Amino acid sequence: xxxxxxxxxxxxxxxxxxxxxxxxxxxxxxxxxxxxxxxxxxxxxxxxxxxxxxxxxxxxxxxxxxxxxxxxxxxxxxxxxxxxxxxxxxxxxxxxxxxxxxxxxxxxxxxxxxxxxxxxxxxxxxxxxxxxxxxxxxxxxxxxxxxxxxxxxxxxxxxxxxxxxxxxxxxxxxxxxxxxxxxxxxxxxxxxxxxxxxxxxxxxxxxxxxxxxxxxxxxxxxxxxxxxxxxxxxxxxxxxxxxxxxxxxxxxxxxxxxxxxxxxxxxxxxxxxxxxxxxxxxxxxxxxxxxxxxxxxxxxxxxxxxxxxxxxxxxxxxxxxxxxxxxxxxx
Numbered sequence: 001x002x003x004x005x006x007x008x009x010x011x012x013x014x015x016x017x018x019x020x021x022x023x024x025x026x027x028x029x030x031x032x033x034x035x036x037x038x039x040x041x042x043x044x045x046x047x048x049x050x051x052x053x054x055x056x057x058x059x060x061x062x063x064x065x066x067x068x069x070x071x072x073x074x075x076x077x078x079x080x081x082x083x084x085x086x087x088x089x090x091x092x093x094x095x096x097x098x099x100x101x102x103x104x105x106x107x108x109x110x111x112x113x114x115x116x117x118x119x120x121x122x123x124x125x126x127x128x129x130x131x132x133x134x135x136x137x138x139x140x141x142x143x144x145x146x147x148x149x150x151x152x153x154x155x156x157x158x159x160x161x162x163x164x165x166x167x168x169x170x171x172x173x174x175x176x177x178x179x180x181x182x183x184x185x186x187x188x189x190x191x192x193x194x195x196x197x198x199x200x201x202x203x204x205x206x207x208x209x210x211x212x213x214x215x216x217x218x219x220x221x222x223x224x225x226x227x228x229x230x231x232x233x234x235x236x237x238x239x240x241x242x243x244x245x246x247x248x249x250x251x252x253x254x255x256x257x258x259x260x261x262x263x264x265x266x267x268x269x270x271x272x273x274x275x276x277x278x279x280x281x282x283x284x285x286x287x288x289x290x291x292x293x294x295x296x297x298x299x300x301x302x303x304x305x306x307x308x309x310x311x312x313x314x315x316x317x318x319x320x321x322x323x324x325x326x327x328x329x330x331x
Contacts, residue, residue: 030105031082031114037150038063039128043080048104061130061146063153068130068146076134076142083129085109086118086174087145087165091131095163099135117150121207123173126151135162156207167201169215178206180219183316187275195263196272198224200279202316211319217283228276233289242270243300246307278311282318282326294330305330 034041040061047057059070059080070077079099084107091108094101100108107114108131120127127149135141145165147156158166158181166179181203186194201223204216234242245267263271281287294305312326 030103031107032105034082034114036115036117036128037126038153039148039150041082041130043105063148063155065153066148066155068132077132078134078141079104079132081105081131082107082114083109083131083145083147084112084114084116084118086120087129087131087147087168089167090164091143093163099133100131100163119174120147120156120176121149121152121154122175124151133162167219176207178204178212178215180204180216185314185316187311187314188271195268196275198272198275200224200316203319213283213320213322216318220280220283224276225280228273233293234270234273234277238270239293240300241267242274243304245271246303247300249303249307274308275311275315278308278326279315279318282312282315282322285322285325286329291329 030047031041032043032047040063042060044058047059057070059077060067061080062068070080081100081102081104091100092110093108102108107116109116117125117128119125127147129145129147131143131145133141133143141162142159143162143164144157144159148154158179160166160181161184164182166181168176168179171177180201182199182201184197184199186197188195201216201219204212204219206212245263277287277290281290294301294308309327309330312323315323317323
């Protein structure tokens, strides 16, 4: 009798172990069909659960007034995943060559149900999203964040760098006030051998697309400028080093040939700070210490001005043609 009880208990345990893994994570299965209020998603055909959607499946999602389809060539959909929680900064997955390291069709937030909604357009938790990405033969590509309100049908979309979200800034009630978009940019050299790489915030906009200069300047100042300068201009010694670097570059091609000079970490840091300073000067339409320095009009200063103009051209467009103000001031 005891043996029978032990056998039944063991059998029950084995059944539980076989069932529980499937039930433990509600996001284990690929999302092929989902409907929440006004939002719906369907994927028919061969919706590959590996790494590329390609042309095998037939994906549509959205609300009545905004339906997105992978058959639209402008969408460039190679992967799709569900945004089932507030999209905070970078996506919560590792990335390989611009592709999220997560199977197609799975929710991005593994510990949340696929039906989980969150506050976005208002304080009410009625929003859900779809995250699509694509890339070419060289690897890194683009990702698109789509957010829908399941009750009102409101829609937000933004393309960004691979495996990234915009940075959403929330109100006290958890609704979104505005977002910051950033661009990972290389400076002073070709992409694989540049002297400086920076993640540059280049636009702040509300959900209706209005450009917000004050908010962008605040974000840029707090995240980059204060860290780089602590509200102090370059010292005389630092300026002389920058002038020496600039005077060694050709006026028509300021980027040094790869291998022609080895720049140490201190020199690279100075160039990084110069790039940040020029971006700040563009945003506030004139940083006086930089203006005063360029007025000295020595040969070395003019050489560094040439470098500064080239850097301004490489910086992301800061909205409202702010870069043009920089050229007008210093050309």
